[in-house]
Amino acid sequence: MLLFSYLQHYLTRFLKKKRTYIYTDAPDYIESLDFDYIETYSFQRGEEYEQNLAHIRKEYEILKRRKEKGKRLTTDEKERLNKLHELLGYTQYLLNKRGQFHPSSKKINVFTNGDPIIDKIKQILRTEIRETPKWLCAPEYRDSMVFYDKSGKIISVLNVCLSCEYMATDMFHQIKGDRKTYYLLKKFFIEIGHEVEDPEHFVLEEMERVKESMNKKNTKRL
Template sequence: MLLSDFWAQQQFSYLVTYSFQRGPKLIALKKQLQQELVTARYMRRAAIQRQIDELKRPSLTLTKGLGPVHSTATAVARLAAGSVEAQQLSYELQISTKQEWYAMCTPIYRDALAFYNEANELISILNIYFHCCFMCTDQLEAVEADMATYDILRAFLIRLGCTDNYLCVREQSG
């Protein structure tokens, strides 16, 4: 599915941008679990170790289906569907795919746009991995976009307040 098609399908009241699987929240959670492991009773240690191991294995997406967001997720910004920012992004995402990109790595999604309805129910997610330029929906359907679109999305998220280096850096080939 093309990104412009994905965007056109979204009937949302507001969207939230998330950053996850990195940053201070991940570091604090790992530290907390390590401390708990040291003082835990024998029967609790296995469960804590499983949580630590899960944090070492990157989760595929922001949520499993439309369930709760990843434990390391931080909401960066919330935009109403009719806001200037959301309208500008909608306009910019209408770029047709000219330069196709085929990811040669396994995506570790670290950014997402989550779409909510007026009842505050999560209705759709666009997971984004900037390092290899790959996106997928909450249903794990690949979403195709022009290379320029990733630059647009990166700039958009930075304008909204995302400051993580994973977002800002993309390896250049050749």
């Protein structure tokens, strides 16, 4: 009986700590936000970022190997290892769990209510969801929109991976969008000055060309 009580106690604690994933459609997400202005950010990209990433990876591997071999780390080294693990061991979002901006983040734009750009953002995220992308790759978020209320408080952060076509506000809250949503978002980020990877390549356009080619072949066969 005592053992059962202990098991029940720890199971309850585990379930309380365990978080479940939330999935929200992009149209519902944008409609739920009551914001005053938006900032757009670019992060995890650029030559400086890549050079720094290579440097901290080496540092991380050295500290990690020392720990694995049982060598004693100083307090500062332990803190540094934990910090590097947060940066290299998990999917990165614009804000970490402490509300700190990613060290590579760069603010690109600020748009306030009344700006036509705000209406464009809303229109893009309201795109009807007909086909959700399902790429077999892990997202690497490089573009983001931060929504603020009138007091300057962050009410939501939308992280966007244009390569794998993912959106999320954090690790446990994913935002679902249509293929066209990502097509429009990529065009949008390019237009407002984000240095988007492969700016000439659009997955949706490529898929349309393939479909058109297949339709022509099928027509010829008939």
